[in-house]
Amino acid sequence: MIHTMTKRWLAERKQEKYYRLAKKYDYRSRASFKLMQIDDRFEIFREGDSVVDLGASPGGWLQVAKERVGDGKVIGVDLRPIKPIDGVMTILGDITAKGTMDELLEKFEGKADVVLSDMAPNIGGHYSTDHARSVHLCIFAIDVADHVLRKNGKMVVKVFMGDMFPSVKWELERRFQSVKVHEPDATRAASSEVYVIAKGYKGHRPKEMADPAEQQRTTEFTVKGELK
Numbered sequence: 001m002i003h004t005m006t007k008r009w010l011a012e013r014k015q016e017k018y019y020r021l022a023k024k025y026d027y028r029s030r031a032s033f034k035l036m037q038i039d040d041r042f043e044i045f046r047e048g049d050s051v052v053d054l055g056a057s058p059g060g061w062l063q064v065a066k067e068r069v070g071d072g073k074v075i076g077v078d079l080r081p082i083k084p085i086d087g088v089m090t091i092l093g094d095i096t097a098k099g100t101m102d103e104l105l106e107k108f109e110g111k112a113d114v115v116l117s118d119m120a121p122n123i124g125g126h127y128s129t130d131h132a133r134s135v136h137l138c139i140f141a142i143d144v145a146d147h148v149l150r151k152n153g154k155m156v157v158k159v160f161m162g163d164m165f166p167s168v169k170w171e172l173e174r175r176f177q178s179v180k181v182h183e184p185d186a187t188r189a190a191s192s193e194v195y196v197i198a199k200g201y202k203g204h205r206p207k208e209m210a211d212p213a214e215q216q217r218t219t220e221f222t223v224k225g226e227l228k
């Protein structure tokens with residue numbers, strides 16, 4: 001078994017490696033490499049695709065998305081400002097607020113081929129609260145997908161692992177033909193985050209339209225109240 005100190009040392013070296021690479025290639029965040037690795041492995045982007053990126057600041061994923069879709073439309077949303085990127089639209093706002101969703105629908109126009117969410121709550125250090133907040137953001141990301149994603153579209157969403165994870169996965173499985181869980185190499189070894197890659201959007205399926213077997217399940221996740 002690898003000693004904890006060795007694990008930490010390896011994790012720090014990995015972090016450093018992506019930090020240096022981001023600096024060298026002018027990416028705004030180490031997270032850029034996570035998205036590159038996801039795209040290389042799961043073939044998310046195609047030339048000309050329209051992309052919505054939630055939790056996009058400082059803009060590392062936007063840079064990668066824009067590079068990979070070329071003339072395609074790319075829009076990023078975040079609570080924090082995003083410095084301008086050529087050919088990319090941005091919205092400053094909280095995606096859990098109705099006004100932000102309305103602004104997104106107005107600015108974006110038409111359907112998206114890909115919805116990305118790298119949203120993360122402010123880490124408070126209390127594990128199950130951080131997990132619950134992350135799940136809360138995922139549910140909003142899925143709601144955005146239900147509003148903007150075209151049929152057969154794709155979604156990549158980050159979630160902090162925990163006991164509510166199966167409910168998030170199930171919400172995605174109801175809507176997409178294929179759902180895979182992935183931990184990119186550029187993710188910190190100590191981190192509990194994973195990315196769910198969902199492909200083949202079937203459209204929003206209200207619960208009453210789900211398969212009878214699915215209706216038996218009791219784990220459907222509902223957001224009650226604000227989790228801020």
Ligand SMILES: C[S@@+](CC[C@H](N)C(=O)[O-])C[C@H]1O[C@@H](n2cnc3c(N)ncnc32)[C@H](O)[C@@H]1O
Nearest residue numbers: 031055057058059060061079094095118119120
């Ligand atoms: C890990 S960072 C994203 C990094 C980004 N993908 C990149 O490559 O530069 C997570 C982001 O989620 C944003 N976020 C958290 N909650 C949000 C919310 N309710 N609405 C919009 N953005 C949110 C945070 O402000 C933060 O910038």
